[in-house]
Amino acid sequence: MIRFEQVSKVYPDGTTAVDGLSFEVERGELVTLVGPSGCGKTTTMMMVNRLIEPTAGRILVDGEDVSAVDPVRLRRRIGYVIQHVGLFPHRSVLDNTATVPALVGWKRAKARARAAELLDLVGLDPAVYGSRYPAQLSGGQRQRVGVARALAADPPVLLMDEPFGAVDPVVREHLQNEFLALQATVRKTVLLVTHDIEEAVRMGDRIAVYGQGRIEQFDTPGAVLGAP
Numbered sequence: 001m002i003r004f005e006q007v008s009k010v011y012p013d014g015t016t017a018v019d020g021l022s023f024e025v026e027r028g029e030l031v032t033l034v035g036p037s038g039c040g041k042t043t044t045m046m047m048v049n050r051l052i053e054p055t056a057g058r059i060l061v062d063g064e065d066v067s068a069v070d071p072v073r074l075r076r077r078i079g080y081v082i083q084h085v086g087l088f089p090h091r092s093v094l095d096n097t098a099t100v101p102a103l104v105g106w107k108r109a110k111a112r113a114r115a116a117e118l119l120d121l122v123g124l125d126p127a128v129y130g131s132r133y134p135a136q137l138s139g140g141q142r143q144r145v146g147v148a149r150a151l152a153a154d155p156p157v158l159l160m161d162e163p164f165g166a167v168d169p170v171v172r173e174h175l176q177n178e179f180l181a182l183q184a185t186v187r188k189t190v191l192l193v194t195h196d197i198e199e200a201v202r203m204g205d206r207i208a209v210y211g212q213g214r215i216e217q218f219d220t221p222g223a224v225l226g227a228p
């Protein structure tokens with residue numbers, strides 16, 4: 001579903017962030033990208049939805065070279081969740097969640113009905129939380145809205161960059177388990193960036209272990225943990 005072929009990224013200042021990456025993520029698979037800060041995980045992820053352009057190689061999503069797809073159209077098919085969610089502060093939780101369906105041209109009533117459904121799915125009662133504003137939510141609740149918003153237009157692919165990084169460890173474990181339960185039903189193709197090996201092991205069907213700009217191991221949690 002996602003395929004990297006010899007992909008490199010050298011930033012204008014000469015920093016090589018990613019060096020000849022090749023790997024493949026199957027449909028419905030959750031792959032975690034793990035490694036220390038600065039090893040190229042975020043760069044890898046942001047090339048999938050063309051927030052960053054590679055300097056060499058190519059990336060295919062569902063068989064299509066992303067460099068040939070209009071970035072706006074591409075991002076409608078790829079949900080994106082980041083650490084500090086980036087909700088619109090002056091829009092209600094329901095309107096935040098309905099952002100993407102509204103952008104892709106759904107009628108307002110349909111977009112809001114879909115948003116309510118998604119809030120329910122991530123454990124936020126829309127009747128209680130739909131009319132609140134982001135500042136009136138806890139950190140964990142904001143992350144849930146971020147996930148609901150990313151799923152709202154039903155994209156086949158989901159990119160998650162440290163999605164549970166901004167909350168305390170107890171809430172984090174709760175959100176991780178919630179997301180795994182959700183993923184068991186929605187079966188998105190997911191790339192999840194983390195610097196936390198425990199999270200990588202708990203969440204990943206497979207794990208890409210990064211060294212500097214390269215994937216050093218790409219395997220199941222059991223195999224990664226069993227490695228010498």
Ligand code: ADP
Pocket residue numbers: 011012013015016017035036037038039040041042043044
């Ligand atoms: P990670 O997500 O693993 O922390 P990044 O992909 O953010 O790593 O960064 C990989 C490398 O690229 C780092 O050395 C980082 O400093 C560098 N880098 C990231 N963004 C830029 C940029 N816009 N310009 C120059 N160097 C960058």
Ligand code: ADP
Pocket residue numbers: 135136137138139140141167171
């Ligand atoms: P979580 O485990 O989801 O992070 P918290 O323990 O942080 O939740 O918050 C507990 C409750 O307090 C939640 O039901 C949330 O609605 C409420 N809450 C947290 N912050 C605020 C706020 N700034 N305004 C109103 N309610 C809040």
